[in-house]
Amino acid sequence: MLELKDIHIGYTSKVVQAGITLSIDAGQFIALAGNNGCGKSTLLKTICGVIPLLKGTLLIDGKNVAELTAAQLASQVAVVLTDKISGFNLTAFDVVASGRIPYLNSFGFLTEEDRAIVQSSMNSIGIFELCERSYDELSDGQKQKVLIAKALAQQTSVILMDEPTAFLDYKSRVALFTLLKQLSKEQGKTIVISSHDIDIMFKHVDKVIYFNESGYQFGEPDKLYNEVISK
Amino acid sequence: MAKSPLINCFVLLGGLVVLFYLNLFYGSTVLTWSEVSSGTARTIFFDIRLPKSITAILAGGGLAVAGLLMQTLFRNPLAGPYVLGVSSGAGLAVAIAMMLFGGITDYLAGKSLISFAAISGALLVMLFVLFISKRSKSNITVLLVGVMFSQILGAAQGIIEYVSNPASLKSFIVWGMGSVSNTTMSDVKIVIIVVLLLVVCTLFLSKSLNALLLNEAYAQNLGINVNRLRILIIVITACLTGIITAFCGPIAFVGLSVPIASRLIFKTSHQLHQIIYSFLLGAFTLLLCDCICQWLSSNYLLPINTLTTLIGSPVVIYLLFKSKTLS
Structure with a gap:
């Protein structure tokens, strides 16, 4: 469960969105929509601790994020960012296995249990056959799936995804949203995803957070679409 | 070559032991076990070749690990202490120290001063390059700024040399040519402690x-304290480069080309393996260069930088043509 209580997000030089208060239940699939620069990525990066929270309280499964260490937060929230990963001999397995980093010792060796979790994460996304492939040589769609498997291997209750459908064709986008909805329902993960694919996204998610210059709206996709977005 | 890590380590260690033996016993004078217990052979073995071989192993290994750390920190496979000017920073600081305090006759005070100056110079350049890398997303820009900065530091060094007295100038020029043969066993003890301690610390940063x-951003989300990690990498890299540069002078290309070669040969991304492979391969490379210098020259000693550049440059050129990740 994710609770945002009067939070302000942005940077020290500029507050992007102020006074966000909402609650997301466990197992819900949530969409973040809105124009560029309205705070979608900033909100995701704030929740996962990459950008500091300017004001307010953020609770994950009842725990105040401000009181968690980076390692504790890593076992609560996983994130898939837009930043590209490349080089250094990384295979698809290496990238997925990095999701186990919060649970490893300083030398970073995987135990048999960690390997089993990585394999099961790859299997659940249907990419186990990519294991030994170089991450650099994968297609954009395969890379997204590898990063989602990494987030699953992190075994967190919350998964955040920043524009995972960018660069994907229509069929792959639909497949990705179907897969994420399935994960949220079957594994009880809270998934928050930002995307500009309004049509596809709104058909799959439970609720939508819609950002615009004057603030935000939070509600059912159909209701929000008819009352706010289509106008 | 991507066998099991243990086999890879044994192969590298085996090669290193063979080279170490050849370096100790073969050169302009060929020695045997029975000879090294007394006389001139003993002096050659214990006072010249042994400290030189150990220095080559530690300097090669240490610089390779420093290079690996820089490449990971900047996420740039072309980063390295020599290319990005960290060695030049250490060099300039040593030049200033030698010119200002060249009169120091106490051995330990002199070495401590040079070491401190080299580490400080390396640290300042590391911070500068990190600052540039935060401003620019382009690997090539960071690289070019590092190269240009290295040239500026070299020019500043030239000015200091120009105005210095002949005695200080001579000692600095000899130091600046880069050599593993100017160390005594007392120096080696310091280098062993510092380099091994720093490399062991680096192993603990593997995860x-x-x-x-x-x-x-991903590292932060995976529970890593990125700011603390960045500081640790900068301090370890500066100390490794600084202490090695202080005792051996600036050594070219080992820090850049060895981690690249290690990745190409061993094809693993796991940093614990890469730290160990890079250390052993760096030690092997510099010891090989020293062996070749020793075997080729009878009346004079070929500068080791000549060989490290001859071996290192083709590796970098190969990477520039092959790499898909530099853009």
């Missing part, structure tokens, strides 16, 4: 370095 391979 964090693995996370940093993705990028800083």
Whole structure:
């Protein structure tokens, strides 16, 4: 469960969105929509601790994020960012296995249990056959799936995804949203995803957070679409 | 070559032991076990070749690990202490120290001063390059700024040399040519302690370095304290480069080309393996260069930088043509 209580997000030089208060239940699939620069990525990066929270309280499964260490937060929230990963001999397995980093010792060796979790994460996304492939040589769609498997291997209750459908064709986008909805329902993960694919996204998610210059709206996709977005 | 890590380590260690033996016993004078217990052979063995061989192993290994750390920190496979000017920073600081305090006759005070100056110079350049890398997303820009900065530091060094007295100038020029043969056993003891301690510390950063391979934001989300990690990498790299440069002068290309070669040969991204492979391969490379210098020259000693550049440059050129990740 994710609770945002009067939070302000942005940077020290500029507050992007102020006074966000909402609650997301466990197992819900949530969409973040809105124009560029309205705070979608900033909100995701704030929740996962990459950008500091300017004001307010953020609770994950009842725990105040401000009181968690980076390692504790890593076992609560996983994130898939837009930043590209490349080089250094990384295979698809290496990238997925990095999701186990919060649970490893300083030398970073995987135990048999960690390997089993990585394999099961790859299997659940249907990419186990990519294991030994170089991450650099994968297609954009395969890379997204590898990063989602990494987030699953992190075994967190919350998964955040920043524009995972960018660069994907229509069929792959639909497949990705179907897969994420399935994960949220079957594994009880809270998934928050930002995307500009309004049509596809709104058909799959439970609720939508819609950002615009004057603030935000939070509600059912159909209701929000008819009352706010289509106008 | 991507066999099991243990086999890879044994192969590298085996090669290193063979080279170490050849370096100790073969050169302009060929020695045997029975000879080294007394006389001139003993002096050659214990006072010249043994400290030189150990220095080559530690300097090669240490610089390779420093290079690996820089490449991971900047997420740039062309980063290295020599290319990005860290060695030049150490060099300039040593030049200033030698010119200002060249009169120091106490051995320990002199070495301590040079070491301190070299580490400080390396540290300042590391911070500068990190600042540039934060401003620019382009690997090539960071690289070019590092190269240009290295040239500026070299020019500043030239000015200091120009105005210095002949005695200080001579000692600095000899130091600046880069050599593993100017160390005594007392120096070697310091280098052993510092380099091995820093390399062992680096092993404990393996997990964090693995996370940093993705990028800083992912590393942070994986529970890594990125700011603390960045500081540790900068301090370890500066200390490794500084202490090695202080005792051996600036050594070219080992820090850049060895981690690249290690990745190409061993094809693993796990940083614990890469730290060990890079250390052993760096030690092997510099010891091989020293062996070749020793075997080729009878009346004079070929500068080791000539060979490190001859071996290192083709590796970098190969990478520039092959790499898909430099843009």
